Amino acid sequence: MSRKKLTNKKKLLINGSIFIAILLLIGGIYVSNLYTKTKNIVNESHEKLERDEDKSNLRAEKVDPLQDNVSVLFLGVDTSEHRNYGEKSRTDAIILATFNKQKSSVKLLSIPRDTLVYVPEVGYNTKINHAHFHGGPDATVETVEEFLNVPVDYFVRMNFEAFVQVVDALGGIMFDVPYEIVESNSQDQKNTIHLLPGYQELDGEEALALARTRKYDSDVDRGKRQQEIIKAIAGKATSMGSVFKLGNVIEAIGDNMKTNLSFDDMKSFLSYGLAEDISLETIQLEGKGGYIQGGWYYIIDEESQLQVQKELRTHLNLSPTANPQLTIN
Structure with a gap:
């Protein structure tokens, strides 16, 4: 040569x-x-919950997400710069996620916003989405724990603007729209979002409209859609093509998020995102809607409630036996 x-x-x-x-x-x-x-x-x-020892009352000890199975309550609140409800907002989406280290699995439970529950903050039964209005994340966490007998270790609260900006920062998500919808956008401008049925790319405003709409099916179906949309966002965020978009995603979250997770806590969840065999399962609460004293509520079937309690507690490696101190309201 x-x-x-x-x-x-x-x-x-x-x-x-x-x-x-x-x-x-x-x-x-x-x-x-x-x-x-x-x-x-x-x-x-970062925002701490006002509870003793910074741990759930249903836990004997404080958990470490690096080693323990933990739960995270995701709250989507109906506020934005346009609405400006502040702390007096209601939760438009309530999703409890449990994480199991050993099985590398996540379970997602969507709680319908009109579910009739006992809210300890006010001392009476009302819609679960009212808890945040009366006492913010603290009241919502306490209500969910009372309702499900499952410890809520962490919460993440995001508003409409964060949701829209996150989806846009990822370049949109692919989703199978089940039917034609005409909805308002995040600025409450009527009939500005029009989607036809079929598998398609959605921008932030379109994804939000689809996640929020309740005119075309039930509150339960709405919860299922929200679970699937979250899975689509998670799938896009963890794809190789989105690596250089994550900076924009983080900026989009910015002031639009509150959580009691520390930075080190968040890093502990990285193992779930890197696991190739991770299992993501959605579960539902069965029930039916009805009017009570002039208001419409979603009434959870008691057997379904107990089954979901057992499934989530087992997933967290807790005794499936109900806490005798908690009662079903």
Whole structure:
């Protein structure tokens, strides 16, 4: 082989190595900046619950998400810069997620917003989405624990703006729209969102309209749609094509999120995102709607409630036996 061919081959090898090194360097810088940005936003969004020892009353000890099976209550609140309800907002979506380390699995339970429950904050039965209006995340966490006899270790509260901006930051999500819908957008402008049935790409406003609409089916079906939309967002966020979009996603969350998860707590959930065999299961509460003293409520079937309690407690490696101190209201 001639010296010229060796030289060209050597140059190609060197140039290729430099190119790879530059990519690794850019990736390292990006990851470093993303890490710092995430840490700052999580620290700014941190909000403790007002409970003793910073742990659920249904726990003997404080949990560590790095080692223990834990639960996270996701709250979507019906407020935004346009609505400006602040702490007096109601929850438009309530989803309890339990995480099992050993099985690398997640269970998602959507609680219909009109579910009739006992709200300890006010001392009487009312719709579960009213708990946040009366006492914010603290009252909602307490109500969910009373209702399900399942410890709520953490909460994440996001508003409409965060939802819309997160989906847009990911470049939209693919979703199978079940039927034609005409809905308002996040600014409450009527009939501005029009979707036809079929598998299609949705932007943030369209995904929000589909997640919120209740005109075309039941509150239970609405909860199922919300679970599927969350799965679609999670799938897009963890795809390789979205790696360089995560910075925009984090910025979108910004001031629109409150959580009692610390930055180290959040890092503990990374193992679920990296697991190739992770199982994500959605479960439902069975019941029926009806009018009580002039108001419409969703009444949960007692047997279904007990079954869901047992399933979630078992998933957390807790005794499936109901706590005798808690009663079903």
